[in-house]
Amino acid sequence: MAKGKKATEETSKLIVGFGENIVHEIKIQKPPKFSTVARSRSNIVFDSKKGYLTLGKATEERNFINAAQTKRFMQTVAIASKCYKFLNENLHTSIRGLFYQLKYSLGEDIDENIFSEQAESNPLIEDLEASLGVRREDLNLNATRRGVLAGNMKVIDSYGDDRITTDTSKMGRSGWAIPSDVDNEIEFVDVKAKYVLVVEKDAIWQRLNEDGFWKKENCILISPQGQATRGTRRLIRKLADKGLPVYVFNDGDAWGWYIYWTIKTGSINLAYIGSDIATPEAKFIGVTMSDLEKYTFLKKMTLKATEVDIKRAQEMLEYQWINRHKEWVEELKKVLKLKMKLEQDTLQGPRLTFIGDYIREKIKNQDFLP
Amino acid sequence: MAKGKKATEETSKLIVGFGENIVHEIKIQKPPKFSTVARSRSNIVFDSKKGYLTLGKATEERNFINAAQTKRFMQTVAIASKCYKFLNENLHTSIRGLFYQLKYSLGEDIDENIFSEQAESNPLIEDLEASLGVRREDLNLNATRRGVLAGNMKVIDSYGDDRITTDTSKMGRSGWAIPSDVDNEIEFVDVKAKYVLVVEKDAIWQRLNEDGFWKKENCILISPQGQATRGTRRLIRKLADKGLPVYVFNDGDAWGWYIYWTIKTGSINLAYIGSDIATPEAKFIGVTMSDLEKYTFLKKMTLKATEVDIKRAQEMLEYQWINRHKEWVEELKKVLKLKMKLEQDTLQGPRLTFIGDYIREKIKNQDFLP
Numbered sequence: 021m022a023k024g025k026k027a028t029e030e031t032s033k034l035i036v037g038f039g040e041n042i043v044h045e046i047k048i049q050k051p052p053k054f055s056t057v058a059r060s061r062s063n064i065v066f067d068s069k070k071g072y073l074t075l076g077k078a079t080e081e082r083n084f085i086n087a088a089q090t091k092r093f094m095q096t097v098a099i100a101s102k103c104y105k106f107l108n109e110n111l112h113t114s115i116r117g118l119f120y121q122l123k124y125s126l127g128e129d130i131d132e133n134i135f136s137e138q139a140e141s142n143p144l145i146e147d148l149e150a151s152l153g154v155r156r157e158d159l160n161l162n163a164t165r166r167g168v169l170a171g172n173m174k175v176i177d178s179y180g181d182d183r184i185t186t187d188t189s190k191m192g193r194s195g196w197a198i199p200s201d202v203d204n205e206i207e208f209v210d211v212k213a214k215y216v217l218v219v220e221k222d223a224i225w226q227r228l229n230e231d232g233f234w235k236k237e238n239c240i241l242i243s244p245q246g247q248a249t250r251g252t253r254r255l256i257r258k259l260a261d262k263g264l265p266v267y268v269f270n271d272g273d274a275w276g277w278y279i280y281w282t283i284k285t286g287s288i289n290l291a292y293i294g295s296d297i298a299t300p301e302a303k304f305i306g307v308t309m310s311d312l313e314k315y316t317f318l319k320k321m322t323l324k325a326t327e328v329d330i331k332r333a334q335e336m337l338e339y340q341w342i343n344r345h346k347e348w349v350e351e352l353k354k355v356l357k358l359k360m361k362l363e364q365d366t367l368q369g370p371r372l373t374f375i376g377d378y379i380r381e382k383i384k385n386q387d388f389l390p
Numbered sequence: 391m392a393k394g395k396k397a398t399e400e401t402s403k404l405i406v407g408f409g410e411n412i413v414h415e416i417k418i419q420k421p422p423k424f425s426t427v428a429r430s431r432s433n434i435v436f437d438s439k440k441g442y443l444t445l446g447k448a449t450e451e452r453n454f455i456n457a458a459q460t461k462r463f464m465q466t467v468a469i470a471s472k473c474y475k476f477l478n479e480n481l482h483t484s485i486r487g488l489f490y491q492l493k494y495s496l497g498e499d500i501d502e503n504i505f506s507e508q509a510e511s512n513p514l515i516e517d518l519e520a521s522l523g524v525r526r527e528d529l530n531l532n533a534t535r536r537g538v539l540a541g542n543m544k545v546i547d548s549y550g551d552d553r554i555t556t557d558t559s560k561m562g563r564s565g566w567a568i569p570s571d572v573d574n575e576i577e578f579v580d581v582k583a584k585y586v587l588v589v590e591k592d593a594i595w596q597r598l599n600e601d602g603f604w605k606k607e608n609c610i611l612i613s614p615q616g617q618a619t620r621g622t623r624r625l626i627r628k629l630a631d632k633g634l635p636v637y638v639f640n641d642g643d644a645w646g647w648y649i650y651w652t653i654k655t656g657s658i659n660l661a662y663i664g665s666d667i668a669t670p671e672a673k674f675i676g677v678t679m680s681d682l683e684k685y686t687f688l689k690k691m692t693l694k695a696t697e698v699d700i701k702r703a704q705e706m707l708e709y710q711w712i713n714r715h716k717e718w719v720e721e722l723k724k725v726l727k728l729k730m731k732l733e734q735d736t737l738q739g740p741r742l743t744f745i746g747d748y749i750r751e752k753i754k755n756q757d758f759l760p
Binding site (some may be wrong): 114192230373 | 415476479481482484485486489490491493495503505508532534535539545547548551552555560561562563564565566568569570576592593596597599600601602685690691697733737738739740742743
């Protein structure tokens, strides 16, 4: 896996190798082809020992001399060629930007317009990532970014011409915006914290940031600001690799559970980079149905579970990576029985700072769902 | 309008005055009431001289002794009381947090649960804002934040216990995250830039940031990251107040136009704070249909306009604040004729850095839509 300062050269070499193999096969009069890991549902497995969704051993061949694959083969080669160029130029773009480059021209002399929809190029980027064993971020393709962080940590960012050190304990009300790529040309140093606290909603992040929660408790406070992006998931993984426990505080509803499980076990769509972005060590702080017994004021603060919440709870009970935890089975059965949901914002009811006390107590008592 | 360091005290005084009026009326045995500016459609006007959507002179009375209004009156007083508390505590929350505080308890001794949906409290917050002549941010209520900035400027942020100075030219790939409230306890100093460039999409912001566009051109580079929040619109207004021209670079489609016009003239929903958040001086850089003639490669990069784009273009031709500009009438008629749209990402087609050249040329030639 290409990472760090030498990433560009390493990834460039991989693309050159990819191209040389194709040229070699043409020279020896064989049909040019390459292989990639199968990303179909049947090859997505839950690794119960490691605790995340990943791909099985099935590979697939992309063959130029195959009427059904010729166009896609050409398109993938064009994508590889564009990414090689981006790496040489030391410039990044989005997958939308890549799509328009492909629409403009396939390469030096080829003015063929073989891309009409971005839906065509997206799966081929994944083919290339899986085939080369790199992430799109290594190919200078920026994924959507979202997420904010505060805590005792420094970031050394060599993106562009500058080398900028940012102290993420000095970001005021704004916090530090988590970038698309947290691997290449970026370093996280002086991480002086006891744990990572992830809170689903930005409004709750702001509340806790104002209380100086991360300072008092010496934690790294992150909000994915909704569903966690690739970059935010990767950063959480990297912080866990530094030995920090990861606690997630979300709504007790379909969306909150989904965000948690995506952080913990990865997701079906990103199973091909599961080991890079899943944090199986993560624990769920709440909000949980058993909070209703402990914090009795919550009883008047519940909302009616929606159909989506109910359906999601039923589905989750079917997933082996969830139903192997009896605590989650219990929690989800309570939801199905009570038909209620609880939001994390609720914990501001008694007083605005109560939300921090709730988290403190949960962590002190190690009162989590797995 | 309460702003700056004394904001808390000023706003608190306004709330006290609001309460004292009610108490006074009870004492003299009159029905307690307060008045607010009418926010109904019939009172929303386009101020053609100033160039933004605002409220007319119609006021509405909220009367306690009116069966239809009693509950809402009580609710508004409860909201005022909560905000007064937040100001005294020097703590902020979201309108969701406020809703849960109201659900928990209306005040010291009142355990009545008169709020069942947040939809009930939201319009009453606006009643209170309009009645007191403050923004919700002055009431320590955080609105959703989104948006990122880079440029030669410093921010002095006194939120919480610290007083933090951030140099927004040293934010690397992340940029500075625009907060919810850009008025209270925050200052923008050393703004050394020639203009403000707003780009709709974060991916384009990242592209231009990587190119050092804001550094080379000495501009403040902002992305609202989609629709501009209250905070981002207010910040653009404040930068325009410092004498900087504001140029907006968006997609040439329904959403891109909408984002532009919201920045320029404000919106119907926020007409009650129109003067604070609209920037009528803003100009539209593109992407425009006439770009198709100038940059001929764009012809193969167009997308088919969707039904939403067509419907929006038709609606826009009806708005007096748009159809008074003949250039916009021409542009929208072209859209309706060609049934095409163009995305800003397209300008990366020839090479990734072309997008900066396009903007440079547009600004050099002052080639804008009004």
